[in-house]
Amino acid sequence: MVEKYGKSRLGRTFRKRLNRQNRLDMPSVIKDVEWIIFRDWLKQKGFSKTKLTLAEFNDTGRGMMATKDIVVGEILISVPLRLLITPKSLSNTMQKRRKNTKSSVYHYIQMLPKNFDTMPICFELELLEFLPNNVKEDVKSQKLKFEEDFRSVCRFLKKQLNFNINITYNEFLWSWLCVNTRCIYFEPFKSINCDVRENIAIAPMLDFLNHNFNAKTKGEFNKVTQCYEITTFTPWKKGQQVFINYGPHDNFKLLLDYGFTIPNNPFNYILLDDEFFKFNIKEEAENIVSKKSSLLMKNGFYGDYVLHTSQISFRLLTALRLRFLRPLNNISSQETQHLITKWQNTISGKYEILSYENEIEVYEWIDSVCKELIRKCDFMLEKVNSIPSSSLENLKLLWNESKNILTSIIILIQDSKNM
Ligand SMILES: C[S@@+](CC[C@H](N)C(=O)[O-])C[C@H]1O[C@@H](n2cnc3c(N)ncnc32)[C@H](O)[C@@H]1O
Numbered sequence: 001m002v003e004k005y006g007k008s009r010l011g012r013t014f015r016k017r018l019n020r021q022n023r024l025d026m027p028s029v030i031k032d033v034e035w036i037i038f039r040d041w042l043k044q045k046g047f048s049k050t051k052l053t054l055a056e057f058n059d060t061g062r063g064m065m066a067t068k069d070i071v072v073g074e075i076l077i078s079v080p081l082r083l084l085i086t087p088k089s090l091s092n093t094m095q096k097r098r099k100n101t102k103s104s105v106y107h108y109i110q111m112l113p114k115n116f117d118t119m120p121i122c123f124e125l126e127l128l129e130f131l132p133n134n135v136k137e138d139v140k141s142q143k144l145k146f147e148e149d150f151r152s153v154c155r156f157l158k159k160q161l162n163f164n165i166n167i168t169y170n171e172f173l174w175s176w177l178c179v180n181t182r183c184i185y186f187e188p189f190k191s192i193n194c195d196v197r198e199n200i201a202i203a204p205m206l207d208f209l210n211h212n213f214n215a216k217t218k219g220e221f222n223k224v225t226q227c228y229e230i231t232t233f234t235p236w237k238k239g240q241q242v243f244i245n246y247g248p249h250d251n252f253k254l255l256l257d258y259g260f261t262i263p264n265n266p267f268n269y270i271l272l273d274d275e276f277f278k279f280n281i282k283e284e285a286e287n288i289v290s291k292k293s294s295l296l297m298k299n300g301f302y303g304d305y306v307l308h309t310s311q312i313s314f315r316l317l318t319a320l321r322l323r324f325l326r327p328l329n330n331i332s333s334q335e336t337q338h339l340i341t342k343w344q345n346t347i348s349g350k351y352e353i354l355s356y357e358n359e360i361e362v363y364e365w366i367d368s369v370c371k372e373l374i375r376k377c378d379f380m381l382e383k384v385n386s387i388p389s390s391s392l393e394n395l396k397l398l399w400n401e402s403k404n405i406l407t408s409i410i411i412l413i414q415d416s417k418n419m
Pocket of ligand 1: 059060061062063112113181182207208209210211212257258259260261262
């Protein structure tokens with residue numbers, strides 16, 4: 001851009017500002033003593049050299065920066081089996097702690113995040129109110145799972161009197177979140193009776209890589225080298241942040257499981273199950289409503305009604321076509337059957353729509369629900385904006401991105417009306 005317009009046209013002040021902005025966007029390489037000790041410790045343990053170093057980035061926080069260009073097919077990090085922290089290696093560590101020796105992973109533990117303030121499971125009750133309903137439900141289930149794990153770990157520690165280790169709720173929550181946000185799944189030895197929980201591991205160093213949905217990577221255990229290796233299929237330039245891909249996760253999932261969100265995440269969606277199951281059609285008898293519900297169930301179209309950017313799911317359209325199929329009250333069973341067969345033909349693709357009127361009702365419903373939900377997003381955004389807390393940045397993005405999806409659907413409907 002600068003080159004295109006030439007130096008003189010842009011002026012000195014602009015160039016100065018641009019340079020300052022570039023400097024601000026530059027990652028700052030981390031040189032803390034904990035990091036240096038951790039790297040030396042890895043080296044002593046036989047960890048191979050990497051082209052990565054720890055750095056602080058403006059947009060993602062701490063992550064890994066390329067110290068040299070990295071090409072497609074290169075191994076980013078290779079963690080030897082003996083350095084992987086697994087359920088088995090941890091129980092050995094506990095045995096050592098019993099003998100009052102320092103943990104073998106002490107230098108790694110020093111590098112872990114100190115808190116998880118952005119994870120909804122750590123939110124105060126009043127902050128939870130700012131989450132969308134589906135995320136609220138997921139946080140509840142996550143809490144139950146955590147509490148169950150805490151109880152069983154406490155029971156286990158009590159039984160092992162020799163260990164003499166007590167763990168508080170907060171200590172366990174911190175450890176639980178470290179594992180859940182950083183673990184990998186690997187299968188060093190395949191066995192039929194293997195408990196999958198035995199196959200999770202933390203791979204020190206590898207777990208400093210952040211997520212990006214565009215990163216193409218492969219992670220697997222190499223039986224020959226006895227290392228867990230991450231290969232990149234995305235090239236990286238010296239100075240860039242190097243990412244891996246945690247999976248095709250939308251922002252609800254990223255926030256719930258990892259405590260962050262990504263702008264313009266293509267996997268984002270709006271779930272309309274609540275709206276769908278709550279709405280009633282005037283004068284529709286109770287038995288017809290339940291008949292339609294069992295038809296949705298029987299045909300595999302019950303629930304999971306989503307909108308993506310400029311895209312209405314086929315599940316939602318199909319369910320709504322049935323919902324607006326009228327009149328089913330007071331008509332003969334033969335006529336009813338005929339209408340139902342017609343609806344089933346829209347699933348098989350024999351017909352695209354049931355009728356023009358039915359289609360209008362379907363899209364009008366979606367349009368009005370989107371408008372109502374946009375009002376809700378605005379209301380939540382106003383509330384979130386009124387509270388000064390950095391933990392809420394993710395929530396602002398969540399509500400803004402939801403609003404963008406809803407707006408794109410309204411535009412889509414408007415455009416199709418104009419055609
Ligand atoms: C496996 S760790 C990655 C390293 C971590 N950033 C660190 O400093 O230890 C996963 C955590 O990194 C953060 N993270 C990963 N990808 C991110 C991204 N694209 N943007 C912001 N935070 C991200 C989240 O806090 C997540 O729970």
